[in-house]
Amino acid sequence: MTQTIPTSKFLDGNTIDQLGYGVWQVKDDEAEVAVGKALKAGYRHIDTAKIYGNEAGVGRAVAASGIAREDLFITTKVWNADQGYEKTIAAAQASLERLGLDYVDLYLIHWLQPKRGTYVDTWKALIQLQKDGKAKSIGVCNFTVEALEELYTETGVRPVINQVETHPYFPQAELRAYEAEHGILHESWSPLGQGGDLLKDPVLEGIAKKHGASVAQVVIAWHLALGNVVIPKSVTDARIVENFESLKVALDAEDIEAIATLDRGPEGRIAADPATADFE
Template sequence: MATSATPAVPTVTLNNGVEIPQLGFGVFQVSDDATTAAVTAALETGYRSIDTAAVYGNEAGVGRALAASGLPREELFVTTKLWNADQGYDATLRAFDASLAKLGLDHVDLYLIHWPTPARDLYRESWRALERLAEEGRIRAAGVSNFQPDHLRRLLDGATLTPAVNQIELHPGLQQAELRAFHAEHGIATEAWSPLAQGAVLDEAAITAVAARHGRSPAQVVIRWHLQLGNVVIPKSVTPHRIRENFDVLGFSLSDEEMRSVAALDRDLRTGPHPDELN
C-alpha cells in the first residue's frame, strides 16, 4: 500500500488508480462556521482527506479552511455528495456546480451519490452525470454512498464506470459482511461513515479490554480495527484533542485475536436509516 502526502497515513488505490488516504476527516452535523475551525484543526493535525456533502450545509466552511491552509491542492483529497432532491441527469450537473462554487475549487477528488432513494428511481440518471464529470476531469473519482447490493447491481447494468467507493454505515456493531464482499468482488473500496457508531460501541468490554492492553482509547481501537480491515474511515469531531487522538492510530496494531474479539460485536446495530427506506 502506498503512502499519501502525509507520509504516515496509508492510502487505498481506487479502481481507476486514484489514491485516497485511508484515514480522513468527516464534518457531518457540524455547522458551517464550526466546520472551518474543525477542518483547520484537522489539517494542522495531519489529515489531508476531508469529507463533506451538499446537505450538510458546510461546504463553504470546508472551502474557507482549505483556502486558508496554504496547502497545495494536490496534497488534499476532497469528497462531497449529491443530495437526494438533486438526483437526475441535469439536476446532478447543476448541483455539482453549486457544490464546487461553495468549496471554491475547480474539481473534487471524489463525488458520491449520497443515497440511492430507490422509490425515486433516478440514481442511474445521476450516475450518467457523474460519468460525464469524470470524463471531463471535474471529479477524479465517482462513487456512491449507502448503496446496497441490489442498488449496485442495477447501477452497474449499462454503466461505463464502476463506482470507485461505496461509503456506508460501518462499525463493529454493523459490519455489513455481504456488502463488503460485493465490494471486494467488484473492486469497490469500502468507506465507513459513523465508524464509532456515534459512541454506541465504545463501552463494549471487548473494546475497552483491547484499549487497556494497548494504552489507547476505545475510539482509537475501533479506528485501528477499520484500518486493518482495509476500510477507508472518516471519524468526526469538533474537539481539537479528539481530532488529534483519532489521528494517532498508526503506531500500534491489533492482533488477530483482538480483531476477532471486535468482529464478534456485529449485531445489525444501525445509527442511521436503512438505505431502502430513505427517499
C-alpha cells in the same frame, strides 16, 4: 515525526487516504475552524456534502491552509433532492463554487433513494462530471449490492467506493465481501457507532487497555485493519489529534477475532436502511 497515512487504490487508478476527517453535523463556521485544526493535525482527506451546509467553511479552511491542492483529497456529495442528470450536473457546479475549487477528488451520490428511480441517471451525470474533470473519481453512499450491480449493468462503470454506516456492531460483512470481489472500496460513516454503547463495550475496553489506547482509537484501527476507508468526526482539538493517532495502533489477529463477535446483524444498524430510505 508525521504519521504516515495508509492509502487505498481506486478502480480508476487514483488513490485515497484510508483515514479522513468528516464534517457531518458541523456548522459552517465551526467547519472552517475544525478542518483547519484537522489539516494541522495531519489529515489531508476531508469529507463534506451539500446537505451538511458547510462546504463553504471547508473551502475557506482549505484556502487558508497553504497546502498545495494536489496534496489534498476533498469529497462532497449530491443530495437526494438534486438527483437526476441535469440537476446533478448543476448541483456539482454549485458545490464546487461553495468549496472554491475547480474539481473535487471524489463526488458521491449521497443516498440510493430506490423508490425515486433516479440513481442511474444521477450516476450517468457523475460519469460525465468525471469526463469533464470536475470530479477525479466518482462513487456512491448507502447503496445495496443490487443497486451497485445495476449501475454497472446500465453504464459499464462501477463506483470506486461505497460509503455506508459501518462499525463493530454493524460491520457490513456481506456488503464488504461483494465490494472486495469487484474492486469497490468500502468507506465507513458513523465509524464509532455515534458514540454511545459502542465506546463503553467491555470487549473494546479490554483491547484498548492492552494497547494503551482509547476505545475510539481501537475502533478506528479496526476499520483500517479491515481495509475500510474511515472518516471519524470531532470538533474537539484533543479528539481530532487522538483519532489521527489511531494510525499508531496495530491490532493483532486475536483483537480482530474478538471484535468480530460484536456483530449484531441488522439489529446493529443505527441509521436508515438504504434499501428503503426515502427522504429529502
